[in-house]
Amino acid sequence: MVIRNEPRRLLLLLVNLLLTIQLRVNSVTGLCELSFVERNKLYNFSLASPLPRFPYGVLSEDGFYKVVMNESVLWFQLCDGMLFNHDPPRCVECLDCGGPSRCGMECSALVAKNALGYQVCTTIGHVSSTNVSVIDEQNPYKGVIVRMSSSGKGRNCSLSVSIICDSTGVQGPNSMEKLGTCDYATVLRHPSGCATIISFHEKGFGWFCTLMTM
Secondary structure, X not given: OEEOOOOHHHHHHHHHHHHHHHHOOEEOOOXXXXXXXXXXXXXXXXXXXXXXXXXXXXXXXXXXXXXXXXXXXXXXXXXXXXXXXXXXXXXXXXXXXXXXXXXXXXXXXXXXXXXXXXXXXXXXXXXXXXXXXXXXXXXXXXXXXXEEEEEEOOEEXXXXXXXXXXXXXXXXXXXXXXXXXXXXXXXXXXXXXXXXEEEEEEEOOEEEEEEEEO
């Protein structure tokens, strides 16, 4: 798209855009969305937006993601609360995530450990606590990290999900890592982790805008 000899209003909008580029202003716009300007490029991540093969974006169509490692089980959903039509958590108490009858239905991340044959569960994330950041500021193409947290009963817990840009399809999550007393991390490769990029170039008396999807 070429902007040349357009009305003054459009030129003023263009100047404002260029000032934004120079100031490198970063902003988070809504749940599971991230937009920021770096040099002459506008990067936009919209994790819950539909894609050709993924109508719910990064959200699991099952209503949850599940990772099993040793004696621990991690359930989580991205950008929304979990929904269980099958294989629900069977936890002792589960007081801050739906209770025994609706366990997992009132939080976005839950981890369970086996204790004497029973699953003892801890809520580690709520939708309202979700925030998104880039994995590598020097390489925005790599993807984003979605972090959610939960506080209560004298402990602060969290889950960080690295969403690696992979335009070929979905891989994982296959493992999880415990980073602290109650902090966990996992990795998901997904096309939703790829940014839509708008690149601006000056040429002569006009400005060119190029749209790219990585």
